[in-house]
Amino acid sequence: MGLSWQDWPSGMVERLRAGLCIPAHPLALRADRSLDAKRQRALSRYYLAAGAGGLAVGVHTTQFAIREVGMHAPVLEIAAAAATPNTLLVAGAVGRTEQAQREARLARSCGYHAVLLSLAAWKGASEDEMIAHCQAVAAEMPLFGFYLQPAVGGVVLSAGFWKRFASIDNVVAIKIAPFNRYATLDVLRGVLEAGAADRIALYTGNDDHIVADLLTPFTLAHGGERVTLRITGGLLGHWSVWTEGAARLLARCQATGAAIPAETLALDAAITEMNAAIFDVAHHFHGVIAGCHEVLRRQGLLEGIWCLDEREGLSPGQGELIAAMAARYPEWTDDAFIRAHLHEWLSD
Numbered sequence: 001m002g003l004s005w006q007d008w009p010s011g012m013v014e015r016l017r018a019g020l021c022i023p024a025h026p027l028a029l030r031a032d033r034s035l036d037a038k039r040q041r042a043l044s045r046y047y048l049a050a051g052a053g054g055l056a057v058g059v060h061t062t063q064f065a066i067r068e069v070g071m072h073a074p075v076l077e078i079a080a081a082a083a084t085p086n087t088l089l090v091a092g093a094v095g096r097t098e099q100a101q102r103e104a105r106l107a108r109s110c111g112y113h114a115v116l117l118s119l120a121a122w123k124g125a126s127e128d129e130m131i132a133h134c135q136a137v138a139a140e141m142p143l144f145g146f147y148l149q150p151a152v153g154g155v156v157l158s159a160g161f162w163k164r165f166a167s168i169d170n171v172v173a174i175k176i177a178p179f180n181r182y183a184t185l186d187v188l189r190g191v192l193e194a195g196a197a198d199r200i201a202l203y204t205g206n207d208d209h210i211v212a213d214l215l216t217p218f219t220l221a222h223g224g225e226r227v228t229l230r231i232t233g234g235l236l237g238h239w240s241v242w243t244e245g246a247a248r249l250l251a252r253c254q255a256t257g258a259a260i261p262a263e264t265l266a267l268d269a270a271i272t273e274m275n276a277a278i279f280d281v282a283h284h285f286h287g288v289i290a291g292c293h294e295v296l297r298r299q300g301l302l303e304g305i306w307c308l309d310e311r312e313g314l315s316p317g318q319g320e321l322i323a324a325m326a327a328r329y330p331e332w333t334d335d336a337f338i339r340a341h342l343h344e345w346l347s348d
Helices: 012-018 037-050 072-082 097-109 127-138 159-166 181-193 210-215 243-255 267-278 288-298 318-328 335-345
Strands: 021-023 054-057 088-093 114-117 143-148 171-177 201-204 218-222 225-229 233-236
Touching (some): 012 171, 021 243, 037 054, 072 097, 088 097, 114 127, 127 159, 143 159, 143 181, 171 181, 181 201, 201 210, 210 233, 233 243, 243 267, 267 288
Parallel strands (some): 054 088, 088 114, 114 143, 143 171, 171 201, 201 233
């Protein structure tokens, strides 16, 4: 029997809707590209100590190839074992319907609360086919919808699609990550027209506009009225690094009232510049995963920046650019916090 968001522990859905800091969990590997369970566990401990309210595992930052090398279940289990009762656990689900349902059932067996559903495998499919797929997976687990940017394999999705998606009862949240303001509004319009704004939590995945997404009152006309929707939290690869700073940033944005201080809004430029280095925007995101690993390696959480695909690594100059960003914006890093606790997280 499938899991509904209404079956979640008391208070969990309220915390999700209020807005959580959810890092997209990386994969800790040894030099021989085997799973480093000790450091994988340390990462989960770090995120939760840093103020993350949830963990997203088996997603892009965890590397989709874990499914092909026997690491899928172990990495889900390691994060679940590190979680507290208040931790929202989100597992990535990919592929066509049979695979995504199987992955949803695995996540449920590991104690996860929702699946982040990628539609990348449905490129070229009709909207009807994609909605039928989403409904089938929603029968297994609550859905965290995912609008992935087309530049890295995502499917262009209309406001009409999002209206139909938001009408699925077991959809509990949407990660909005098209890196496109028009497409971001399509998601909001769809949720609004589905009458699902109170049920579905909106999360930014737009790593190029994190602060702007969190501060903007998205006021849209609907039914002769003006309705304001808010993006309340983030599920981000960017937040897999400097996470203590990310949790502080989220809290600062959430505490901002109707009059947004200029210095808070101005943080959008600094955070986006930091993201450009980590995500390797200069080389079309080639070094995005290795960039996250490089920050964690410098801090001692990872032993190296190895990826399952040996072709993935830092682009020329990316390491130097990451170092420059950390030097420019030290208030949004967390090196001292990690130094103070690293030995605890690496203990057995």
